[in-house]
Amino acid sequence: MLTTKEAIEKRRSIRKFKPDPIPEEHILAILDSARLAPSGSNSQPWRFKIVREQETRSALAQASHKQSFIAEAPIVLVCCVDIKGFLNGTVSGAQDLGRIGAVEGRIVKIIVDRTERYTPMDIEEITPRIAFNLAIAIEHIVLRALDFGLGTCWIRLFDEKAIKNMFGWGDHIHVVTLLPIGYPAESPAPRQRSSIEEILID
Numbered sequence: 001m002l003t004t005k006e007a008i009e010k011r012r013s014i015r016k017f018k019p020d021p022i023p024e025e026h027i028l029a030i031l032d033s034a035r036l037a038p039s040g041s042n043s044q045p046w047r048f049k050i051v052r053e054q055e056t057r058s059a060l061a062q063a064s065h066k067q068s069f070i071a072e073a074p075i076v077l078v079c080c081v082d083i084k085g086f087l088n089g090t091v092s093g094a095q096d097l098g099r100i101g102a103v104e105g106r107i108v109k110i111i112v113d114r115t116e117r118y119t120p121m122d123i124e125e126i127t128p129r130i131a132f133n134l135a136i137a138i139e140h141i142v143l144r145a146l147d148f149g150l151g152t153c154w155i156r157l158f159d160e161k162a163i164k165n166m167f168g169w170g171d172h173i174h175v176v177t178l179l180p181i182g183y184p185a186e187s188p189a190p191r192q193r194s195s196i197e198e199i200l201i202d
């Protein structure tokens with residue numbers, strides 16, 4: 001098992017995969033790490049589709065500007081935000097936080113009132129913000145996958161409409177990221193990173 005530091009330092013985007021299947025219990029352990037991620041008001045708006053079929057993986061690669069390596073991974077996780085789940089989860093999550101005294105009653109009221117007032121226009125505007133929650137869960141998956149010797153690559157370059165049509169998903173589902181997962185068939189060198197000085201603002 002890697003320490004958090006080791007996982008963070010060892011992680012690379014993997015774009016070449018072996019075809020070997022992934023044991024089901026490892027897939028479940030990885031998904032469990034997503035389930036445990038923090039989210040605003042504990043809303044837990046993440047939903048995941050596990051794609052194993054070769055044909056569907058190829059269609060996902062096709063819908064991602066033909067990034068063909070996506071189809072090579074034995075599974076591709078389609079990582080989505082569920083807007084209905086977000087709205088319901090925000091209200092019940094905020095109320096729970098109020099009940100246990102973690103958040104003040106007046107803050108719970110602000111969250112619940114705001115959530116119940118959202119119009120479809122507001123929802124469209126806040127969807128990218130809701131996706132922040134998913135990003136945390138996805139990075140949990142990315143790091144936990146390393147414990148099982150698995151590699152991943154965040155994929156954001158895709159045609160969301162094409163993917164939603166493939167699965168027949170409605171307006172409340174937004175595809176945030178594709179995550180091919182498999183045993184690496186490459187060991188890339190670390191990519192360049194900015195120094196700490198460069199990322200600090202005076």
Ligand SMILES: Cc1cc2nc3c(=O)[nH]c(=O)nc-3n(C[C@H](O)[C@H](O)[C@H](O)COP(=O)(O)O)c2cc1C
Pocket residue numbers: 011012013014015067153154155156157158188190191
């Ligand atoms: C939000 C996000 C979107 C990305 N989209 C793609 C993508 O569509 N295709 C791809 O090959 N890599 C994609 N990447 C991987 C980045 O290119 C990679 O993280 C970066 O070059 C740093 O390399 P490293 O991950 O190996 O450290 C994405 C990464 C992130 C975090």
